[in-house]
Amino acid sequence: SQYEYVRKFEQDDALLPLTWVVIRVDGRGFSGFVARHEYAKPVDTRGAAVMDAAAKAVMEDMGDLVLAYGHSDEFSFVLPPSSNVYKRRASKLVSTVVSLFTGAFIAAWPAAFGPDVPLMEMPVFDGRTVVLPTRAVLRDYLSWRQVDCHINNLFNTGFWALVGDGDDPAVANKLLCDANSAQKNEILFSRFGINYNNEPELNRKGSIWIRDLEVTDYVDARGHAGFRVSRKLVNVNTDLIGDAFWTSAYPHLLADVKLKDHHKRIKAERAAAGHGADAPGASQ
Amino acid sequence: SQYEYVRKFEQDDALLPLTWVVIRVDGRGFSGFVARHEYAKPVDTRGAAVMDAAAKAVMEDMGDLVLAYGHSDEFSFVLPPSSNVYKRRASKLVSTVVSLFTGAFIAAWPAAFGPDVPLMEMPVFDGRTVVLPTRAVLRDYLSWRQVDCHINNLFNTGFWALVGDGDDPAVANKLLCDANSAQKNEILFSRFGINYNNEPELNRKGSIWIRDLEVTDYVDARGHAGFRVSRKLVNVNTDLIGDAFWTSAYPHLLADVKLKDHHKRIKAERAAAGHGADAPGASQ
């Protein structure tokens, strides 16, 4: 029609090729939302389960995502440089993730909170994309979020302990704002016997979804041994700031390599390690 | 922390000031969604009611929106040039609207579809922002969407009539693709006695939410007459391509004028029309 020309007003928002892309969602006004739903403090495991379920649904829907990290009312989803999902269009990416997340959050609510705590209002999430040029910057991004988790949780653990103990909220807030990290730990320990390091990993580290490699050995009908490489969603609550997570625990997470190339690599590694083709149980 | 620097990777996506902004949402893979939920054809009034409820929720949440237009699985929301909601940040706008829309769609489902048709999967919407420099281009944008509604509905009305009558879908599709608008009307009339113009306005025109001006006269405690100007959400299914909608029916819709300035204008208009200050029932 004569109106078709307005299509040209849609501006191209494709994100820079071959970069890491993070899509972060964050609950809008969750301070109020958690209060109205009487979340446990500092961290409600039911609420965290709902967030985890929502993040899992996003991971399942968008197969290119390699990792998601979240805590409190936020989750960051990571696309590798090789991904061209939605042609890397920023608004498609952010809107689809936010829509999936919102829907899955709502769907997961009843199982987590049970019939006595119905969802009284629809949760709302904002979203944004962040383009990161290198693996190093991506790791710094994720470290930034996990440090934020730590800072907030240490504060909140102290705050709710103090307030639960009868302290005036304003006084508790002031006390903690004036204290450094070590002093917050000390307050927790001396007044409540809480060793912060024994707090649940979920609270202290947040939640990580990874699409881990899974190697399945098999022997086919004709007796030939082989193996399949696939990916499996795994949830962990652990440190991702240090190198261990990336180099020891999940060394292939950020390799941005296709399954068939993982297969090649593993085959070569096994061969080098002496798994001969005719050895019993050998893969080829 | 040492990681804070990654904040700088968030790029500023503020939309051009003093322009009209459209945020359009569209259901992802709704061809399948409507099939799996056995929507009536060509338009399911229950489905349309859910879309309308979702759009209404967005309108209620974001007070700056002046109009929303939708049909099928899409809705376009219109922000006026004066709006600075979310600092006009594109990703905030699109993500918030999509999240609100998704949640409200889910919330509205049971009332519209009843207990026998549960929501079997979460709906997913994509979203985008479109910046339009002038009122004229905005009207062309909306006309573009309503022409699309018309074209699709004329086609779908014919298609489902033919298929319902036993035609092979591929044959029906071919027949309609080869027919121009007049011929599609003719097919409908000659084979099914359907006068397309008598089809429901909802189907032919789609759905419009407007924040209409409402003028309420009152007399205060001391006997002084006055009036209040407020806005009210109104839903109509009507033509918005012609001038009538904009100049006769809702002449102030795109004025982008504050309530207090509407008050001034109306007061001046009434004065000019002879509502003297001391006339009975006069407003001041």
Add this chain to the structure above:
Amino acid sequence: SQYEYVRKFEQDDALLPLTWVVIRVDGRGFSGFVARHEYAKPVDTRGAAVMDAAAKAVMEDMGDLVLAYGHSDEFSFVLPPSSNVYKRRASKLVSTVVSLFTGAFIAAWPAAFGPDVPLMEMPVFDGRTVVLPTRAVLRDYLSWRQVDCHINNLFNTGFWALVGDGDDPAVANKLLCDANSAQKNEILFSRFGINYNNEPELNRKGSIWIRDLEVTDYVDARGHAGFRVSRKLVNVNTDLIGDAFWTSAYPHLLADVKLKDHHKRIKAERAAAGHGADAPGASQ
């Protein structure tokens, strides 16, 4: 080649369609440049002539430009909404204008400054694009620049008069910074007998290039009268903040209308004014 893929890293920077586009260039470090070339103060007419020549060259090169406004070391070039020159790509626009401007500035130097004042260093200009949605905002943009011209010139006229009179530059600067506009006028008048309003229009208003309409009447070989409409570059130093410039002096400047449509309009206007087709000297 295998390297062609890097083309995809060039991001689309097309400016919003149907908007006014300003390309503004500004001399880099011109405080030093003018000092090293001993420009007259506050405004050197030779320097202004070079700037004007450079701007004229840009206007001549890019036929879509409708107006340019400049003062000091800057010029703003205005493209109308209808223009699609360089597909509205921001970097093409800004780089081409800056390159044309730089080259033409250098080329114009000798004629303006004469053999005794050679160009000792190449001038450097930065550039930027600014998208403006409406005529009203464009006028405000131009008013902004002309107000800037006024403010700077009033200040500089006072400053150089004071310094020329032996005042310490820091003292002169302080005196003027503390004075409002009326007080600056007063200083000029009481100490130097200068009536600021009698300062050259060039200094006070800056320089405007417009592509004005020119109507040429003719009588063809067969005795038929007609007229041609063309555009001609005109330079003026006048106020563009008030309405007179836009409504009386150059009412068609921002019409963004093709020559042939101007022809039609003028023909109609003449007809209405009684220029009959058979009247002597009538155009058709």
Add this chain to the structure above:
Amino acid sequence: SQYEYVRKFEQDDALLPLTWVVIRVDGRGFSGFVARHEYAKPVDTRGAAVMDAAAKAVMEDMGDLVLAYGHSDEFSFVLPPSSNVYKRRASKLVSTVVSLFTGAFIAAWPAAFGPDVPLMEMPVFDGRTVVLPTRAVLRDYLSWRQVDCHINNLFNTGFWALVGDGDDPAVANKLLCDANSAQKNEILFSRFGINYNNEPELNRKGSIWIRDLEVTDYVDARGHAGFRVSRKLVNVNTDLIGDAFWTSAYPHLLADVKLKDHHKRIKAERAAAGHGADAPGASQ
């Protein structure tokens, strides 16, 4: 003033932090420009000298640039990830580089072309920025340009040899377009005895400006040996596609490391290599 608000229409165009940025300039309509100035074919060393001088001037002006590569009428300038020059604003970068380049080209003309070949028209360059996330992509970008140099030069060498030999330009063009690389070499050799590999490196490889590290040993007044690390502009015409250029010839070019860190590294390397602090001529 009341017009200041238009400043907000300048959109932020800062390029993604910590990425490689290329600014490429290319002559506008140089096919005509070189013809009108009777450039030698296929490559005019005077013209190349002017381009090199212009590129050198840009490198000298913007100290952050680490490399420039050019051929024909184009040059690409490379900023490292660490650079924040002009706050990485795209329009500032592209306009400043284009303005510098244009001015320096004009300034360099007379020395290269002599009094008999005056510059008859000002050259015009367009410019653009390209953001590249990693060293690998940057190398591919530069390889892309050098492959382009090779392809064009092989073609042009053949074309002008054929045309110089009396062939019809259209016929020569067709012959070469239909030939692959080996066949073009063969034509050159069999018809003209030209071994393409003996053509000047300038023609075949283009021109590279690098800011190379320079280490200067010294002994200070008190007899202590030391060394200074500085950077020096160097021009080479060589292959940059293979690894040798990057790993052997200029291993530190893309390190994006500060001079003082190079100093540290070299000191450590010398120490490891046995330059004891008390060895004669040792640096510290």
